[in-house]
Amino acid sequence: MATLQVSEDIRDFENSPFGEKFCPWMVQSRFERGRWQPFEVLAASDIILSPAAKGLHYGSEIFEGLRAFRSSKGPVLYRPGMHARRMAHSARIVGMEPLPEQQFIESLRALVLRCESLLPVFPGSLYLRPFMMGTTSRLGAGIADDLLFLALATPFGMKLDPARPKTAGAWVSRDFVRAVPGGMGSAKVAGNYASALRAMLQAKAEGFENVLFLDALERRWIEELGGMNFFCVEDEVLRTPPLSETILAGVTRDSLLALAKVLGMRAEERPLAISDLLEGIQSGRVSEILACGTGSAVVALTRIGDTGITHQVADGNPGPFTVRLSEMLFDVQFGKAAALAPDWLISC
The missing domain is CATH 3.20.10.10 (D-amino Acid Aminotransferase, subunit A, domain 2)
Structure with missing residues (x-):
């Protein structure tokens, strides 16, 4: 069975296909009882999900992709507000409760700081993959009452050359x-x-x-x-x-x-x-x-x-x-x- 592959050694990412290995930390938040719970930074691992989860049957799954860079002033997120607003738009399209913009940004800031040792220098970056899915365990097309927000991170782009696209x-x-x-x-x-x-x-x-x-x-x-x-x-x-x-x-x-x-x-x-x-x-x-x-x-x-x-x-x-x-x-x-x-x- 395929499982999440994680590593704490930047060298493991240099020659691996994009998205195959991940940093050893992830972010998680749940929408339960009508509100979003505070986010947590957890050890990156497989998740337990009901086989009747609505996200598996009816397409209630959305995601974003953004990057963090190592600037002269330290780690920075690139335009996280626009990504947060686009994810909120996607959530509304499929009947999900959007994650508040500030919680989206703060959770990713926390994730980058935990993964800072794996943040590459120029031209590399950390690719961040926040996603959300309906977890309500009930068959039947309809809005999911329970949601799961997760975010993964993976070093990326160490061989890019901006002068040679x-x-x-x-x-x-x-x-x-x-x-x-x-x-x-x-x-x-x-x-x-x-x-x-x-x-x-x-x-x-x-x-x-x-x-x-x-x-x-x-x-x-x-x-x-x-x-x-x-x-x-x-x-x-x-x-x-x-x-x-x-x-x-x-x-x-x-x-x-x-x-x-x-x-x-x-x-x-x-x-x-x-x-x-x-x-x-x-x-x-x-x-x-x-x-x-x-x-x-x-x-x-x-x-x-x-x-x-x-x-x-x-x-x-x-x-x-x-x-x-x-x-x-x-x-x-x-x-x-x-x-x-x-x-x-x-x-x-």
Whole structure:
């Protein structure tokens, strides 16, 4: 039987697959009798859960992903308030009682301090995975009266290089969609990621690392990738689809839009048609495509695949916009450049 693997030796994490091993501490809080209980920092271990728990049967499971960095002033959380508010939004979507924002932040600060010996130096970080699920032991679709909040931590990204963002290719999914209007596309619900797996398998079978989803109604408008937001550079303007109920409000996405202005880049949110993107790649108007997310930071998309044709973006290397945004993001996260708002970096 698979069990949680923990280690107190940073070397164990350097060559292990992401998310396979964890720090020896975790955070726990329970929603019982109509209120959230104080959080605890416990030894990381497997949990006991009723096989009739609603989260196992009816999809009441949400999560977040954020990072802690070792700055010159000590350990810091990157934009935990925005992550807390997004998790509260996800909770409401599936009928859960949101964890109070301050409790969310304080619990993660406590976790990082307990795991500080495993917090890597630049360019690594601690990846934090808070999640919540319905634990009411009762079959029948309905709202869970009892909830469990947990948070794990794992060292991550020791081999990242902000000056050389990773590259990947994305396959345009014509057969599957990630989200539909009126659904849960704006929430970080576990089921959204399960629904993307068929498209991800198709993309990998075609030789691509990720999948690019289009809108559900017209199959025309670009939405996002399987776990990352989408950007392109067209005519020297950084562009990304506007947020909607089918696109996740990415924290890194929001950061890049703000940082682009600091770097003097023109940036705008506007609908992007897949036909225009492919034509722009061929004509050279689209000079860069990038994706972003908490775990991946900034990734250069150098190939777009669609209906059996591979479109190489420019010369197939990360472009100047992508590199500058990647470097600036890391500089802010590690305290080497000023944060754009006081709540971007919260000391632990």
